[in-house]
Amino acid sequence: MRWFEYLTRRLLWAILVIISVSIITFTVARVIPSDPAAAWVGSHPTPEQIARARIELELDRPLWVQYYYYARDLLSGNFGTSIHSHQPIASDIRTYLPATMELVLAAMFIAIVIGIPLGVLSGAKKGSILDHLTRLISIAGVSMPTFWLGLLLQLFFFGLLGILPIGARLSNEVALNSPVVKITGFYLIDSAVTGNWVAFKDVLLHLILPSFTLSTYPIGLVIRMTRSSMVEVLNENYILAARVAGIPERTVLFVLALKNAIIPTITVLGLSFVYSLTGAILVEVIFSWAGLGKYTTDAILSIDFPVIVTVTLVITIFYVLINLFLDLIQAAVDPRVSLQ
Amino acid sequence: MKNRSLIFVIVVIVMSILVTQCAPKPVTEATIPVTEATSPTTAANTPTTEVTTPPEVSRKAIFVYAHPSDLPNLDPARSNSNDSVVTSNCYETLTFYNPPGSTDILSPELATRWESNDDATEWTFYLRKGVTFQDGTTFNADAVKYSISKTKEIGEGSSYIWDPVTEIEVVDAYTVKFKLSYAAPLDLIASTGYGAWIYSPTAYDQQPTEWFNEGNCAGTGPYMIESYERGSRLVMTRFENYWGGWQPGQFEKIIFEIIQDPTILQQKIESGDADFTYRIPPDNIANIKANHQDIVVYTNPSFQNLVGLLNTKKPPLDNPLVRHALSYSFPYEQFIQGVMGERATQARGVVPKGMWGHGDDLFQYSYDFDKAKELLTQAGLPNGGFKLVMTYSSGDLDEQQLGEVWKAELAKLGIELDVQGMTWEAQWDLAKSDPLKAQDIFVMYWWPDLVSPFTFLNAMFHSEKSILWNLDYYSNPKYDQLVDTGNVMAGTDRQQATELFIQAQQILLDDAVSLFFYDLSNTHLARSDVKGFVDNPAYPHVVFVYKLSR
Numbered sequence: 035m036r037w038f039e040y041l042t043r044r045l046l047w048a049i050l051v052i053i054s055v056s057i058i059t060f061t062v063a064r065v066i067p068s069d070p071a072a073a074w075v076g077s078h079p080t081p082e083q084i085a086r087a088r089i090e091l092e093l094d095r096p097l098w099v100q101y102y103y104y105a106r107d108l109l110s111g112n113f114g115t116s117i118h119s120h121q122p123i124a125s126d127i128r129t130y131l132p133a134t135m136e137l138v139l140a141a142m143f144i145a146i147v148i149g150i151p152l153g154v155l156s157g158a159k160k161g162s163i164l165d166h167l168t169r170l171i172s173i174a175g176v177s178m179p180t181f182w183l184g185l186l187l188q189l190f191f192f193g194l195l196g197i198l199p200i201g202a203r204l205s206n207e208v209a210l211n212s213p214v215v216k217i218t219g220f221y222l223i224d225s226a227v228t229g230n231w232v233a234f235k236d237v238l239l240h241l242i243l244p245s246f247t248l249s250t251y252p253i254g255l256v257i258r259m260t261r262s263s264m265v266e267v268l269n270e271n272y273i274l275a276a277r278v279a280g281i282p283e284r285t286v287l288f289v290l291a292l293k294n295a296i297i298p299t300i301t302v303l304g305l306s307f308v309y310s311l312t313g314a315i316l317v318e319v320i321f322s323w324a325g326l327g328k329y330t331t332d333a334i335l336s337i338d339f340p341v342i343v344t345v346t347l348v349i350t351i352f353y354v355l356i357n358l359f360l361d362l363i364q365a366a367v368d369p370r371v372s373l374q
Numbered sequence: 375m376k377n378r379s380l381i382f383v384i385v386v387i388v389m390s391i392l393v394t395q396c397a398p399k400p401v402t403e404a405t406i407p408v409t410e411a412t413s414p415t416t417a418a419n420t421p422t423t424e425v426t427t428p429p430e431v432s433r434k435a436i437f438v439y440a441h442p443s444d445l446p447n448l449d450p451a452r453s454n455s456n457d458s459v460v461t462s463n464c465y466e467t468l469t470f471y472n473p474p475g476s477t478d479i480l481s482p483e484l485a486t487r488w489e490s491n492d493d494a495t496e497w498t499f500y501l502r503k504g505v506t507f508q509d510g511t512t513f514n515a516d517a518v519k520y521s522i523s524k525t526k527e528i529g530e531g532s533s534y535i536w537d538p539v540t541e542i543e544v545v546d547a548y549t550v551k552f553k554l555s556y557a558a559p560l561d562l563i564a565s566t567g568y569g570a571w572i573y574s575p576t577a578y579d580q581q582p583t584e585w586f587n588e589g590n591c592a593g594t595g596p597y598m599i600e601s602y603e604r605g606s607r608l609v610m611t612r613f614e615n616y617w618g619g620w621q622p623g624q625f626e627k628i629i630f631e632i633i634q635d636p637t638i639l640q641q642k643i644e645s646g647d648a649d650f651t652y653r654i655p656p657d658n659i660a661n662i663k664a665n666h667q668d669i670v671v672y673t674n675p676s677f678q679n680l681v682g683l684l685n686t687k688k689p690p691l692d693n694p695l696v697r698h699a700l701s702y703s704f705p706y707e708q709f710i711q712g713v714m715g716e717r718a719t720q721a722r723g724v725v726p727k728g729m730w731g732h733g734d735d736l737f738q739y740s741y742d743f744d745k746a747k748e749l750l751t752q753a754g755l756p757n758g759g760f761k762l763v764m765t766y767s768s769g770d771l772d773e774q775q776l777g778e779v780w781k782a783e784l785a786k787l788g789i790e791l792d793v794q795g796m797t798w799e800a801q802w803d804l805a806k807s808d809p810l811k812a813q814d815i816f817v818m819y820w821w822p823d824l825v826s827p828f829t830f831l832n833a834m835f836h837s838e839k840s841i842l843w844n845l846d847y848y849s850n851p852k853y854d855q856l857v858d859t860g861n862v863m864a865g866t867d868r869q870q871a872t873e874l875f876i877q878a879q880q881i882l883l884d885d886a887v888s889l890f891f892y893d894l895s896n897t898h899l900a901r902s903d904v905k906g907f908v909d910n911p912a913y914p915h916v917v918f919v920y921k922l923s924r
Binding site: 086116118119120121125126129130185188192200201202203204206209210211213319320321322324325328329331332337 | 430431436438443444446447452455529530584587601603604605606607609627629631632633634635637638641647797
């Protein structure tokens with residue numbers, strides 16, 4: 035029963051936040067001094083064209099009526115039309131989202147695989163050289179500007195060594211001769227599922243540098259979080275008891291201690307997942323990765339308000355949902371969390 | 375437990391995949407539903423489907439264009455932007471605007487010849503025979519009538535170029551007659567790179583606009599779209615039945631690789647990964663020229679120029695002497711050499727060099743401090759003593775620097791120049807308000823939608839009842855008449871029209887209505903083994919790959 039109440043309460047809050055953000059983004063887009071009608075029509079518009087566009091875009095209606103149409107459209111899946119391309123934004127998001135997801139998930143994977151073990155060991159061997167080194171890595175990770183790191187990696191791995199591609203998701207040769215059949219939009223999955231190993235290898239190579247660049251911030255966070263909660267947990271009595279009982283150190287660390295230390299790390303992982311969605315913008319531009327970030331950047335540069343507003347809303351929705359999801363997981367996993 | 379973290383990770387991945395699949399479906403037009411699997415076209419010329427692996431083509435036979443911006447809209451009735459690099463290879467127009475330096479302005483394309491009546495209100499085009507669309511439909515007068523009527527009906531992009539047309543008559547299978555409500559150069563209009571494409575009525579009737587943007591085209595041109603990955607890559611392949619035929623050495627495929635990052639663009643052209651590109655940072659061009667014998671840099675004037683419109687209604691600029699003084703006060707040569715380098719050449723008159731109607735003998739202002747001072751003295755302002763507000767588009771570094779350079783010069787004359795960067799909308803809104811409260815100098819770029827001096831001379835300087843683009847508020851009936859008559863003549867007697875347009879430009883120069891700073895140059899880079907490239911500013915950044923060979 036309590037579960038249900040908790041869930042409902044959280045859901046209602048989530049919906050309230052989403053509605054508020056949609057009102058804010060909608061108002062911002064309408065209030066900023068610009069003439070969407072003129073921008074819609076294109077360069078050198080005639081007065082007749084502008085007048086016609088104004089009616090078509092329903093800019094002559096009162097603001098709250100416009101919001102009503104906006105909200106109604108959103109709910110039915112119509113996310114508006116891009117001023118720049120006159121294409122439905124929903125279809126653009128559908129095209130570009132998988133690319134960004136693939137990048138972000140790869141970054142998170144790297145963050146987990148590198149960050150957690152390092153955090154555990156560093157917490158266990160507190161004060162050692164390994165610990166100091168790891169803490170250095172973690173601070174570097176959260177402090178380094180992504181675009182700078184991205185450029186450095188390109189310079190080194192492509193410019194100097196020539197072993198990794200400079201950008202894009204796929205090379206021209208593979209796109210022409212062994213193209214990836216689009217099923218999910220995740221090229222790794224699509225190429226693996228269709229047995230296209232030439233493309234799979236190509237996709238993987240292209241994925242390495244951008245996902246690593248994007249992962250540095252989450253790695254930093256994950257190491258710090260895991261380390262500090264490990265230090266706490268390792269002081270507990272049951273750890274001492276386990277050691278005295280002769281349980282191997284690896285089990286003590288990675289099974290008994292980690293299962294309690296992991297909880298705050300899960301929260302941090304979730305938050306850095308959403309953070310990476312926005313962090314992906316810079317990475318995508320540097321590596322010419324055709325995802326949501328590059329799409330948003332283009333929209334900002336061409337002052338395409340509907341796109342900017344919609345992407346903001348979409349990312350906010352993600353953020354809210356992930357937060358909700360994390361809280362629920364935490365409530366389920368950690369008996370100490372009160373549902374009140 | 376480790377299991378929990380594992381479960382968490384798996385759930386997040388699955389959720390992400392599901393969410394991206396459940397992303398909102400685009401709202402499609404309420405016409406015939408799209409069948410995704412099959413293309414609607416007849417058998418002969420459809421590109422290979424996704425299931426079979428296409429035969430490998432040698433790298434030499436592929437033209438790779440590293441394109442620095444995305445392709446907004448591939449629908450031929452709506453395309454109005456950088457997407458023209460693709461549409462120009464897939465579709466054709468009735469007439470073609472030749473590159474600067476050609477003897478004739480226009481050459482035949484889908485029309486073999488054309489004529490008009492004496493006052494340019496009736497135009498007849500005789501069409502090329504033996505042409506088919508890429509979907510197998512025959513090209514004829516019906517297709518022409520359909521395309522242009524449809525483009526007008528949809529009313530987007532540059533469709534307004536067809537505004538003068540009231541009726542399109544299919545005289546016979548290969549003759550089309552246009553009736554106009556007022557005189558217009560329809561042969562020029564028919565050559566534009568936006569809104570004048572002829573497309574297959576069969577395809578356009580059956581397919582919604584999304585079909586085009588998924589990567590399909592239905593034109594008469596030499597290449598058709600094979601695949602399209604929005605934001606990444608568009609591949610075109612030869613249309614074997616193209617009416618122009620094929621010679622050895624011509625390209626079989628075109629790849630447009632969409633890359634916004636200038637570092638990557640440069641790497642692509644230097645390594646030979648790409649055969650063609652532009653928008654390389656100007657500072658790097660010199661380096662490329664010095665170190666890369668395998669790259670050719672093409673620089674030539676575009677049809678875009680920068681003007682500084684002077685507020686002719688607001689003192690002290692309502693005094694022609696002061697406007698003349700201002701025209702002599704700008705250090706043209708110094709600025710262009712110092713700031714723009716190869717990116718610009720000084721403007722002469724209003725119409726950019728290379729476009730018909732440009733006057734090579736027109737007067738050109740130059741920097742002359744003494745003359746400026748003398749003129750100010752004549753105007754009763756020997757030591758200046760007034761302030762001018764110059765607005766420009768914030769974010770444009772060239773315009774900003776121009777303002778700063780000019781400010782320094784005007785200060786020597788005792789004139790204070792307030793250089794204000796504004797968003798385009800704000801700048802335009804201010805200019806459209808009361809001239810007495812608006813800016814003194816409006817700096818902006820202008821470029822033609824239709825390749826005719828009329829768009830320059832009419833929009834910015836013809837008297838307007840309610841201000842739209844005449845942001846110098848100039849009103850001169852003699853000038854108006856020259857321009858209006860010139861426009862009528864543009865269709866029937868281009869020689870005469872040129873003379874009238876040149877006279878009109880001279881009036882503007884005599885009255886110093888505006889400063890004409892520079893014509894922007896285009897810089898394109900191509901690998902040296904690609905032959906036949908000539909930049910045609912009438913079709914910005916378009917490469918007509920059919921005309922190239924390796």
